[in-house]
Amino acid sequence: MYVNVAFPLKVPLLTYILPSGAPEDMRGRIVRAPLGGRSLAGLVMSTSTEPEAKLKKNMREVQEIYQHVMTASAIAFQRWLADYYLSTVGTALRSSFFEEISDCVIKEIEAGKMGASSTSPGQGPVSSPFLYGAYRPALDAVCESARLNDYRSFLYHAGSSGEERLLLTATMTHLKESIAGAVILVPEIAQLEFIVPVIKDLFGDRVCVLHSKLGRKETAGAIRKIISGSSDIVVGTRSAVLAPLKKISFIAVLSEHSSSYKAEEGLRYNGRDVAVMRGFYEKATVLLSSICPSVESVYNTGIGKYVMLPLITENGMQNAGLEKRPERPKIKIVSLKGSGTGIFLAPEIIKEAGNITAHAKRFLFLVHRKGYSYLRCDECGSVERCRTCDVPLIYYKGEDVLKCRYCGGMHESPGSCANCHGSELKSFGAGIDRVKEQVEALLKAEALVIEKGRPADHVYGGSSPDLAPLVVGTGYARGIVHKKGSNEKPFGAIAFQNIDALLLRPDFRLYERAIQEIMAAVQMVRNDGTVFLQTRMPQNKMLRFIRSYDFSGFYRHELSQRKEFNNPPYSRLILFTLPVRNEPGKLLNEIQKVTAGVDTSNVEVLGPVELPYHSKKYRSCIRVLMKSKDRAALHDEARVTLKNLEKLKISKIIVDVDPIEV
DNA sequence: AGCACGCCGACT
DNA sequence: GTCGGCGTGCTC
Numbered sequence: 001m002y003v004n005v006a007f008p009l010k011v012p013l014l015t016y017i018l019p020s021g022a023p024e025d026m027r028g029r030i031v032r033a034p035l036g037g038r039s040l041a042g043l044v045m046s047t048s049t050e051p052e053a054k055l056k057k058n059m060r061e062v063q064e065i066y067q068h069v070m071t072a073s074a075i076a077f078q079r080w081l082a083d084y085y086l087s088t089v090g091t092a093l094r095s096s097f098f099e100e101i102s103d104c105v106i107k108e109i110e111a112g113k114m115g116a117s118s119t120s121p122g123q124g125p126v127s128s129p130f131l132y133g134a135y136r137p138a139l140d141a142v143c144e145s146a147r148l149n150d151y152r153s154f155l156y157h158a159g160s161s162g163e164e165r166l167l168l169t170a171t172m173t174h175l176k177e178s179i180a181g182a183v184i185l186v187p188e189i190a191q192l193e194f195i196v197p198v199i200k201d202l203f204g205d206r207v208c209v210l211h212s213k214l215g216r217k218e219t220a221g222a223i224r225k226i227i228s229g230s231s232d233i234v235v236g237t238r239s240a241v242l243a244p245l246k247k248i249s250f251i252a253v254l255s256e257h258s259s260s261y262k263a264e265e266g267l268r269y270n271g272r273d274v275a276v277m278r279g280f281y282e283k284a285t286v287l288l289s290s291i292c293p294s295v296e297s298v299y300n301t302g303i304g305k306y307v308m309l310p311l312i313t314e315n316g317m318q319n320a321g322l323e324k325r326p327e328r329p330k331i332k333i334v335s336l337k338g339s340g341t342g343i344f345l346a347p348e349i350i351k352e353a354g355n356i357t358a359h360a361k362r363f364l365f366l367v368h369r370k371g372y373s374y375l376r377c378d379e380c381g382s383v384e385r386c387r388t389c390d391v392p393l394i395y396y397k398g399e400d401v402l403k404c405r406y407c408g409g410m411h412e413s414p415g416s417c418a419n420c421h422g423s424e425l426k427s428f429g430a431g432i433d434r435v436k437e438q439v440e441a442l443l444k445a446e447a448l449v450i451e452k453g454r455p456a457d458h459v460y461g462g463s464s465p466d467l468a469p470l471v472v473g474t475g476y477a478r479g480i481v482h483k484k485g486s487n488e489k490p491f492g493a494i495a496f497q498n499i500d501a502l503l504l505r506p507d508f509r510l511y512e513r514a515i516q517e518i519m520a521a522v523q524m525v526r527n528d529g530t531v532f533l534q535t536r537m538p539q540n541k542m543l544r545f546i547r548s549y550d551f552s553g554f555y556r557h558e559l560s561q562r563k564e565f566n567n568p569p570y571s572r573l574i575l576f577t578l579p580v581r582n583e584p585g586k587l588l589n590e591i592q593k594v595t596a597g598v599d600t601s602n603v604e605v606l607g608p609v610e611l612p613y614h615s616k617k618y619r620s621c622i623r624v625l626m627k628s629k630d631r632a633a634l635h636d637e638a639r640v641t642l643k644n645l646e647k648l649k650i651s652k653i654i655v656d657v658d659p660i661e662v
Numbered sequence: 663a664g665c666a667c668g669c670c671g672a673c674t
Numbered sequence: 675g676t677c678g679g680c681g682t683g684c685t686c
Contacts, residue, residue, distance in 0.1 A: 036685045
C-alpha cells in the first residue's frame with residue numbers, strides 16, 4: 001500500500017510506502033513522514049496499490065500514523081480550494097489551520113489523553129421568541145432546508161444590521177436541536193462583539209471564536225476545542241470558514257458584500273464564496289445576508305444558485321406585535337453644480353449642521369481625500385504630479401509639503417510650476433484638512449478630525465471625542481465613532497462632501513461600492529436624520545436610485561451595465577501580478593510572448609501592462625488580466641499561463657482569482 | 663518550509 | 675587563494 005501525502009508547503013502530493021500492519025482507512029489521517037532531511041506531519045489525501053514505476057526506487061516509508069482529521073468531503077473541499085485558487089493542496093492546508101491541527105493531534109497522542117469530550121448544552125434563548133414571528137416566511141424557508149440536510153444557499157437583503165442578526169439568531173434558535181456544526185462569519189473583528197454574546201447565550205461552551213488577531217496559543221486552543229469535538233459552533237472572521245469542523249450543517253455570512261472577505265495575501269480566497277462551496281461539500285444550509293448585497297449575489301439569486309428570501313413585511317411585523325418599521329433616514333442629493341471652485345459645502349448642508357448641533361446631535365462630514373488640496377498652476381493649469389507614480393500630489397498645509405498617496409514619496413512644497421515655471425500655485429480641490437477649515441469658518445465652531453493614521457489626541461473642548469458635535473472624517477470614522485454596545489445611532493446627519501470622488505474612479509464596481517458605502521452611512525444616522533450626497537452631477541442615474549432606496553432599480557441597471565461591458569458576474573477574472581525590481585522592458589517582452597500563446601477563442605487577455613506598485617522593495621509591477629464568460633476555460637488557460645510565467649523565473653507571481661480591485 | 667547547491671565580493 | 679552572501683531547486 002502507498003499513500004499520497006500533502007504537506008502544508010508549496011509542494012505537490014508525495015507518495016510514501018505504508019509499513020505493513022498499517023490501517024486500511026488511511027485517507028484523511030495525519031502521518032509523519034521523512035521529507036528532505038527532516039520529518040514532517042502531512043495529510044493522507046489518497047491511497048494507491050501501484051505507484052508510478054519511476055518513483056519506486058527512492059520512495060521512503062511513512063514513520064508514524066495518527067488519527068483522522070478530515071472526512072472525504074473535507075478532502076474534496078481542500079482539493080477544490082487549491083484548484084479554484086490556482087494553488088496547491090499544501091497551501092490550502094496551511095490556510096486551513098493544518099499546522100495547528102497536526103501539532104494538537106501529535107501532542108495529545110504523546111500525552112495519551114485523546115478522546116471525545118462531551119458537549120455541553122447552552123443556556124437557552126434569551127431573546128424574546130415572539131420577535132421571530134415577523135421573520136416567519138424567511139425563517140421557515142431556511143429551517144426547512146436545514147432539516148432536509150442538503151446543500152442550499154439563501155440571500156437575505158436586510159433592512160439593518162440588527163435585522164441581519166435577528167434572522168440569524170431566530171434561525172439558530174429554531175434549529176438548535178438539529179444543528180451539528182456551524183460557522184458564522186462577520187467581516188471584521190470589531191463586529192464579533194455584537195454577535196458572539198448572542199450565540200454564546202444559545203450554545204454555551206459549544207461556541208468558539210476564531211480570527212486572525214488571536215495569538216499562537218489562543219488559535220491552538222480554539223483548534224484543539226474544535227477537533228476534539230467540544231466546540232462545534234465557530235464564530236469568526238474570514239479564516240473561520242476554514243475551521244476544521246468534522247461536520248457542518250449551517251453556515252452564515254453576515255454583511256456578505258464586504259470586501260474584507262477577500263484575502264489579500266497568501267491564498268487569496270473570498271470567505272463568502274468559500275462559505276458557499278464548503279456548504280456545498282458538507283451538505284449545509286448557507287445563509288448570506290447584507291443590508292446591501294453584492295451584485296454577484298443578487299445575480300446568483302437570478303440564476304437560481306441562491307434563493308432570495310422574502311423581506312419582512314410591515315404586516316408581519318404588526319402581527320408579531322412589533323411597531324411599524326421606523327422610517328429610514330432621508331437621502332438627499334445636494335448639487336454643487338455651478339458653485340465656485342472654492343466652495344466645498346453647500347449652504348443647505350451648513351445650515352443643517354448648525355441646526356443638528358444646536359439640538360445636541362452630531363453631524364459627520366465624510367471626505368474621501370486626505371490632506372489639504374491639490375496644487376494647480378494658475379498660468380498653465382497643470383496639477384503637480386508624482387514623478388514616479390504620475391498621480392496628483394497632495395498638499396499638506398500644516399507641514400507645507402507635497403505627498404504622493406501611492407508611493408508615500410515626499411516633496412518640498414515647490415515655489416513654481418514643474419511644467420511652465422509659473423509662480424502662482426493655487427489650491428485646487430478639497431481634502432479633509434481643507435473641509436475642516438471651511439466647516440470651522442462657516443459654523444464658527446471647532447470640528448474633530450478622525451482619520452486613519454492620525455492620532456485621536458485631539459480632545460474636543462475638554463470632553464471626550466465621543467461627544468464632539470462636529471466631526472470631519474474619512475470612511476474610517478465609522479469604526480471609531482460607534483459607541484460600544486449601544487443601539488443608539490451616533491449621528492443626526494451625515495454629509496458625503498464629494499460623492500463624485502466615489503463615482504468617478506475607473507473601476508467597474510464603483511457604483512456598487514458607492515451604494516454600499518452610502519448604506520453603511522445610513523446605518524449610522526438616526527431614523528429622523530438625513531444623509532446628504534454632495535455632487536456636481538445631480539442627474540446621475542445611480543444617485544437617483546440610491547436617493548429613493550430603489551434597490552431593485554439599482555441592481556437592474558447595474559446588471560445591465562455589467563452585461564453590456566462583459567464584466568463580472570457575466571464574466572470571471574483572474575489577475576496575475578508580477579512585482580519587478582528594475583527596468584521591466586525585457587521582462588515585459590517575455591511575458592508578452594507567454595500571453596500571446598493563450599487560446600483566445602474563449603478567453604480574453606488584457607496586458608501585460610506596467611503599473612506602479614505599492615512597495616519599497618519593488619519599483620513597479622507587471623499585470624496580466626484574464627477574462628472569460630466560461631469559468632472552466634478561464635481556469636484551464638490561466639493554469640497554463642501561470643506555468644509558463646513560472647518558467648520565466650524572473651519574479652514572484654501573485655495569483656488573484658476573482659480579484660476585487662482591478 | 664528547510665536545507666543543499668552554486669556563483670560573485672571582502673578577508674586571512 | 676578561502677569564507678560567506680542569499681538567489682534557485684528539491685524534497686516521495
